[in-house]
Amino acid sequence: MAVTKIKPIKSTLSKALDYIQNPDKTDEKMLVSSFGCSYETADIEFEYTLSQALQKGNNLAFHLIQSFEPGEVDYENAHEIGRQLADAVTKGQHEYVLTTHIDKGHVHNHIIFCAVNFVDHHKYNSNKRSYYGIRNMSDKLCRENGLSVVIPGKGSKGKSYAEYQAEKTGTSWKGKLKIAVDALIPQVSSFEELLQRLQAAGYEIKPGKYVSCRAPGQERFTRLKTLGADYTEEAIRERISGKRARTAKAPRADRGGVNLLIDIENSIKAAQSKGYEQWAKIHNLKQAAKTMNFLTEHKIEQYADLVSRIEEVAAESEQAADALKNVEKRLADMAVLIKNVSTYQKTKPVYDAYRKVKNKERYRAGQERAIILHEAAARSLKAAGVSKLPNLAALQSEYEALQAQKEALYSDYGKLKKKVREYDVIKQNIDSILQAEKQLERGKETERG
Numbered sequence: 001m002a003v004t005k006i007k008p009i010k011s012t013l014s015k016a017l018d019y020i021q022n023p024d025k026t027d028e029k030m031l032v033s034s035f036g037c038s039y040e041t042a043d044i045e046f047e048y049t050l051s052q053a054l055q056k057g058n059n060l061a062f063h064l065i066q067s068f069e070p071g072e073v074d075y076e077n078a079h080e081i082g083r084q085l086a087d088a089v090t091k092g093q094h095e096y097v098l099t100t101h102i103d104k105g106h107v108h109n110h111i112i113f114c115a116v117n118f119v120d121h122h123k124y125n126s127n128k129r130s131y132y133g134i135r136n137m138s139d140k141l142c143r144e145n146g147l148s149v150v151i152p153g154k155g156s157k158g159k160s161y162a163e164y165q166a167e168k169t170g171t172s173w174k175g176k177l178k179i180a181v182d183a184l185i186p187q188v189s190s191f192e193e194l195l196q197r198l199q200a201a202g203y204e205i206k207p208g209k210y211v212s213c214r215a216p217g218q219e220r221f222t223r224l225k226t227l228g229a230d231y232t233e234e235a236i237r238e239r240i241s242g243k244r245a246r247t248a249k250a251p252r253a254d255r256g257g258v259n260l261l262i263d264i265e266n267s268i269k270a271a272q273s274k275g276y277e278q279w280a281k282i283h284n285l286k287q288a289a290k291t292m293n294f295l296t297e298h299k300i301e302q303y304a305d306l307v308s309r310i311e312e313v314a315a316e317s318e319q320a321a322d323a324l325k326n327v328e329k330r331l332a333d334m335a336v337l338i339k340n341v342s343t344y345q346k347t348k349p350v351y352d353a354y355r356k357v358k359n360k361e362r363y364r365a366g367q368e369r370a371i372i373l374h375e376a377a378a379r380s381l382k383a384a385g386v387s388k389l390p391n392l393a394a395l396q397s398e399y400e401a402l403q404a405q406k407e408a409l410y411s412d413y414g415k416l417k418k419k420v421r422e423y424d425v426i427k428q429n430i431d432s433i434l435q436a437e438k439q440l441e442r443g444k445e446t447e448r449g
Helices: 015-019 039-050 075-090 128-143 160-172 173-187 191-200 232-242 268-272 274-297 303-356 358-364 368-384 392-448
Strands: 003-008 032-035 060-066 098-099 108-114 205-206 213-216
Touching: 003 015, 015 039, 015 098, 015 108, 015 232, 032 039, 032 075, 039 108, 039 368, 060 075, 060 205, 075 098, 075 108, 128 232, 173 191, 173 205, 173 232, 191 205, 191 232, 268 274, 303 358, 303 392, 358 368
Parallel strands: none
Antiparallel strands: 003 060, 032 098, 060 108, 098 108, 205 213
């Protein structure tokens, strides 16, 4: 059950980095790794990147914590999952330090990444949407590794993105009022009684041409008619009398393409609403027709042909995904190379002077950061097997070409994913139709028997 939290670091960056690298917590730093920097000099390298920021801001870095259920994952796997999460969040463009703490009852990862990326020096935009993206990515990685995932609303302080979206509507004044009205309609015999019950629930009622309600703490009244077509006075009266069912909205995806058939027999909505049941029947007829048209258009005559086509499309999608991953890895490696070459070149004059000066201790004291940056860049280039300094402009041109290739691959991959989903819907629909035909045939045989 991985839990993720993220918070900005506005000061004491070095202290935060020291804390997460504590040898007592990280198995003597065996569970410490980094990207785009050396963890020993991360604070200085972060500050150098921050100094090139194109946008103002107080955030120096972001501190991401990923906690796991006690006893569910070993240290090495936890660290690897943390690395994958850090790579997904930073996209190969932000320096980060990753550590895994094992000193408590539960294993947990700490990821501190620079607030500014070292590719184009833009700041990381941390908001609710980005947090839920991190949360969803962490959940995905946990599922892939056979770990449990936080169940929304069960012991988690955080919320999934779906929860957040529901909350946006559900806890708004309009959302609350709609819920209250929907809950009361089956319980009352008149519109006037509904208003009385709303008043008893704490709502202030303002009569008039358009009836309005105001909840405790709400600044302005909300007209019922602004809640939608099912909430005008006339519509509510009709709903109370049973002359009108609440409009059932068709799924958005129903506006185009092929969609899944609805299991009307086991649908709660269909059992509760005749209107919905009727809509579902019409929907199924349309989707069955679209399904058959799809098979005709793609010249699929046999079930085995459909299965074979699905396997082909899935294989193409996997190949595209692998190609995309390879390009993303090359981009990340090249981004780090460009950063190190640039840093090496910019700090070389200071380092050359340092090597020539007689009083090295005094000179270093005045130019320590530049010297440390140069030495760190030199170590990284050596570790990468770079013996001769490459042309920076040529590297940047290659990076841009790779970026364009990545965008093209991403587009192709998106189309293939869509095709995979489409074929999956087609197969599920065919399976449903065949199952229904089998049941119908069994029913006829029973009648004949």
